[in-house]
Each structure stands twice: as structure tokens, then as C-alpha cells.
Amino acid sequence: MKKTSALDNSSKIIELVDVCKEFDGVSVVENMNFYVRKGEFITFLGPSGCGKTTTLRMIAGFDMPTSGKILLNGKDITALPPNLRPVNTVFQKYALFPHLNVYENVAFGLKQKRVETTYVDKKGNTKTKLEKLPAHVIAEKVKKALEIVDLSGFEKRSISTLSGGQQQRIAIARAIVNEPEILLLDEPLGALDLKMRKEMQLELKAMHRRLGITFIYVTHDQEEALTMSDTIVVMADGAIQQIGTPESIYNEPKNTFVADFIGESNIFSGVMPKDGEVRFCGKKFECLDSGFEKDEPVDVVVRPEDVKIKSVEDGILKGKVTSVIFKGIHYQILVQCGRYEIEIQSTTAPEVGDTVGLVIKPNGIHVMKKEFRVNKFTGVITKRNTVEFGDGEFECDVTQLYPGSHLDEEGYLITAKGEKLDLTDVEVNVEVDLHDITMSDNEGEGGAQGHIISLIYKSEYYRYIVRTENEEDYVLACEDLWNENDLVSLIIPKDKIRLTLKPAEGGKQ
């Protein structure tokens, strides 16, 4: 999933190649491949636990990748300790040294620095040696850094007397005073209040322009990412979901996760009868997307601001207004069109209970390939003629493996030809449709259990991903709302589990 760019390789300042990171056997970052261009403001965006901070810590050198390489200006720095990397970090909780004052904090990095100086010794040989920066140079640089963050005159203050916002600025000054090639920022605005945060966003952006160094920024706040970044890397579950400019990520999300995470969105299941045409909500719409198979099932994303309210006669969709909420610059309107609930943003609002018509322009429709159409597992038939797969055991109909077969009283399979087969330990492919799995609160009611790790509202149902203890994922659709992290038991009816024999030469896989 490399970012496409017209720029050549020489402008890559940092590159991650197949980087994986595990903590105690649990994978946090999986096969990360991307690069950052010199001078860019790049943001890792994702929900907590998606691996974004771990990625940043690997670039800083605090964590070592389990496998893979990190290249800085083309050189492998994977094993380089943090003190030798030309990279500085602004920490989430600032990590300003409490025993030092503002000046000493900012000067800390400069005092560690050794510069090569050449001199001529008594014998006339030119020699180089490493020297500390002279005190007046340090003082001058600290002064300049404090000017940049607007805190001149704070040199003597102790850290504990500063407000959160001031500490934040000192943390930035402490990092940029070293003139790093890359500045890493780990959710630096997380502890500030909304107004302060907005101000700092703009200031950071301006600082980036002025300093011209590369900023790598980590946040879970999508608005912050859209406001500040040149490039956004959307991450979920330890993997990159999409890399692109804020505009492309907002307008052309690659999958339902990105569409749901960035901004508000209506996500529908639909089909593509042909290029430039998509069916969803029971209606045909013109769109700009192409390149899908005929009648391919797709996910359709429509931003709330792209749905326009018209009179009933003019609308493609008709529905009843169920809720109108004033949000300041616009109204958030919910319209129920049959089974589908559609969210709309508009500066004018209809009355609740009105029947309205809705239209969506072709450029307001974004069509994506469906990620999950069916759950596929590899399973094994047990002694009891059940099937084990996906960290669970389910009852199934094994006679579907051999057309015309039946089971005898002892549980052996009798094929149509009258052969007696013992299916124990036979490997099979298992397929289950999204709509055929149901969830239950009762432990042990279903064949497997796990926690809900993701849910996305798709206008007529919620799409859930349930992860079992051994990291097997089930994708399912359900109209009821469950909470993330709920522990659920998964029920699959016997006749909905489709089994096929594994090809014999396929080996163990």
C-alpha cells in the first residue's frame, strides 16, 4: 500500500519497510510499508490501540521493530538508539523534567550536542575533535526557540508553575531547538481544552511552514488530522487503511472503516449494474465510479452534506423526517426512507414529520469494493460430526460434502454409492454469510465467543466484527445495536454453514 507520488526516491526522508511489532506475542503493528517525504506534515490517524503511537515510537527509537527495517535518508537506522537519531519528540504528557527550569529544559538537548571542530595543533597537523557548544550559543538558541513558541522571558520559571498550554509550548521548544530533521508529535494537544487546541493546531501548522522540517504527528482526532496534515495515514488494527491527502481521504475513502472514521457518513450496501450506475436503497443512482464487475456487491458512501432535500415529486428517494438537530452552522437531519435511515446536513431544516424527497448528485456518491462478503474459515470435522473452525465448534450438516449421502446410526457417512466414510479430522473449507450469524449474551449458547472490536452503521443494519481469544474474526450483520467490547456468543444455524472438501493436494493449508 505505498503512497503514489510523482517525487523520486531521493526526497524520502524516512521509510518503513515491512515493519512488524509484537508485544508479548501480540501483534500491534503488521507489515507497515510507507515513506515520508522531506518537509511533509504527515499524520497517523486512527482509534486508540491501532498502533499509531507504537509506529511513532519505533521511528523515535524507543521501541525496536520485531521485524522489518526503518530507513532514514536511505540508511538503515533500525538498530540505532534514540540518542543518535536526528529526530526529536514532543511527548503526549510533555515529559518536561520537573527538576529543571524552563531554560534548562530547553537547553538540555543542546548541552548533549558535540560539534566537530577542526584545529591546527603545535606540529601543524589539522585535527578534528568533538566539542561542546559554547554557552553563549546555547543561550542564543534557547532564546530563539522560546521566541518561536511565544514564551520569551520564561527562562527562570519552574515547570510546575506553567499552565498546560505553556508546558506544551516548552515541550515543542525543547524539541525544535535541536533543529531535528524530523519532529515527532505524539498526540501533543490531547491534554488541552478545545479552544486552546484549535489555536495550537494553527500555530503548529504555521511553525511547520516556518521551520521547514518534517513533522510526523499522531492523533485520534480526525478533524485535527484534516486541518493540519499534508498527508494522512489512516490506521486501524495495526495496519494502514489508506494513505492520502486530507481531501482524497475524505472524498474517496478506500473502505468502510475510513469512511466511518473520517467525518460523518451514510454507508449503504449496493450493487454496480454497470459503470457509472449504482443501485442502493432500492433505487438507481448515477455515479462517477467505474471498474467493477457486473452486479458486483459494493459499499456506497454518501456524505451527509451531499444529500439534498427537495420536494417529494423531485426526489429520487422519499422519506419522513424523524429528527432535526441544530448544530450551529448546520442542521443534522435524519430521514427514514423505508428501511434506510439517511443522515443529512443542511442549512435549512424541514419540520419533523414532513415527507421530503432526497437527491444525491453523482459526485456525492463514492463506491467502494466490499471488504467482507462472506466469512471464510478452514475447519476440521470432529468425531461427533461437528466442525471446528474460527476458535469454536459448530454443529453442521456433513452430508453436503458428498451429494446424496446420509449418516448411519453410528455416525459414519454413507455416500450415494454406499461407501462408508469416517470423516473425523477431515479438513474442510467453511463459508458463512454475514447475515447468517447472530450474537447472544448467553455464554456458551453459540459455538464460539469473542469481543466486538468494530461496528459500522450501514443505514439498514450494523456491521460487526467479533474477534475471538485466538484472534479469529467473524464479520456479521445485525440490526440491533451492541457496544464495542461486548463479549458475545456467536450462533450459526446448522444449515447456514457451507462446507466444501479441501482439495487433496492442497496439503495442510
Next chain:
Amino acid sequence: MTETKTKFHFSRKLLAIPYALFLAAFVVIPLLIVVYYAFTDDAGKFTWEYVRVFFNESGEGLLGFFQSYNFKTIMRSLFISTMSTIICLLIAYPVAYIIAHCKLKNKSTLLLLFIVPMWVNFVLRINALKELFVWLGIYNKSEAWNIVNTIIGMVYDFLPFMILPIYTTIIKIDKSYLEAAKDLGATPAKAFLKVTLPLSKSGIVSGVSMVFLPSMTNYVVSNYLTFRNVKIIGKLIDDYFTGDLWHDGSFIALILLLFMFLVTWLTGGFEADEQTNARGTSLW
């Protein structure tokens, strides 16, 4: 409006009363009695006599004092407790640091290994140590060996009191400070010197005061390990009191008190700790 009845309010301050009573009964009043005895004669009249006896017993002025038995004992005590404290610190800091930074999940078990000796009776332990010295042939061998043996005994006895406070402060230091130091270009050694060490200062200070002061007075150690040949200030006081010389004993006790204040002051023990006193409530 005049209040006729004051309602009883239970506040947290009231919880301090038992301790305040304890403090008065067992610290303040005894201390005042010591001061009283130090400056009065048998008839209960104020006198400088014992000050004079202490500093100028021989009548040769300060020069005589420097050669007096009392002065030598005090100097010996100071030497023993200073050495004990330094050695304790040199052993305890690395131990505390290693335990705090090791990747083991059960750090407290490891810490326990150093604390467990405290559970064995102190006199027993010192006696065992004595037997060890006898076996090694260094027991009561010479004056120098006696001093060394006393120091070994003090270190053995007080080491846990140095390890515990240092460990507690090191374990509390936020890891991000170290990361920040390394991020800013400090080598691991520099990061330790510039960040971990200064941030664990409070642990060192309380460790030092918990070892230095008791090792000036704990004459059980010196008695057992040197066949009563090494006298420290604690023994000196004991000798005066058992010899019914209460006034002399009291004055030396005051001198000891002076040392305690001095050490506490030098290690910054009187500085108000900004963080612990942040709530700004005082006892009274």
C-alpha cells in the same frame, strides 16, 4: 449574631490528635527534660558546669578538648556512621535501580530478598556476624579491624533502610523522562546522571538520614562485634547514665541532637517539598 453553642465538627485535623499527644509525651517532654538536666546541677539550679566539663575537662581549653576522650568518641562515631552511610548508599543505589528497572513481573519478591534479614532478630544476626568474624580471625584483632568490623555490622544492619526509600523513588519516576532525555541526545549514562539521579534525590536523602543517625548511636553493633573495644557516641551516653552521671549524659545527648539537626539541614530535609505540601494544610 452571637453563637451560644459551638457545634462539634469532625474534621480530618482531629485525626492528628493521637499523634500529637504521642509526640508531646514521648518526644517533646523528654527532650525538655534532657535540656533541663543538661543545664542544672543536682540541686536543680541553672549551671554551665556540664558545658565546661564537656569542653574543658582537662582545664587546657579547646586544645585539651580535642584530645579528650569525649571528642575522640564523637569523631570515631562520625567516621563510622559516615563510612557506613557511604557504603550503604553505594550498595543500595545499584540494587534499588536494578530491581526497579528489571523486567521481572514480581519485583517485590526480589526486593523481599533484601528485606527478609530484617525479620531475623537483630541481636541474633549481629551475634552470627560476630561468630563469622571469629572464624575469619578478624574479631578483636586490632583497633583498625574493630572499626572495620563495626562498619560492616552497621552496613549489614541498615542496608534495607537505604534500599527501600531509594527503590520507592526510582520506581515512581515516569519512564517518559528517561525517554525524553535519550530523545534529546543523552547517552544512557548521561540520562542517568541528569535525570534519574536528580529525580531520586529525595529517596537518597531519606535513606541517608535513616542510616547515618542510627549508626551514630547503635552501640549494640559495636559492643558485640568488637568485644566492647569500640566506643561510639551512643555508648558514651549509656555509660554516663548507667554511671548515674545524668547531667553529663544529658549534655552529650544534646550534642548528638545537634548533629541530627545538622545532617537533616545539610541533606535538605527541612526544605518544604512543593509536591507533598501542595494542599497547604498544617497540623495546627
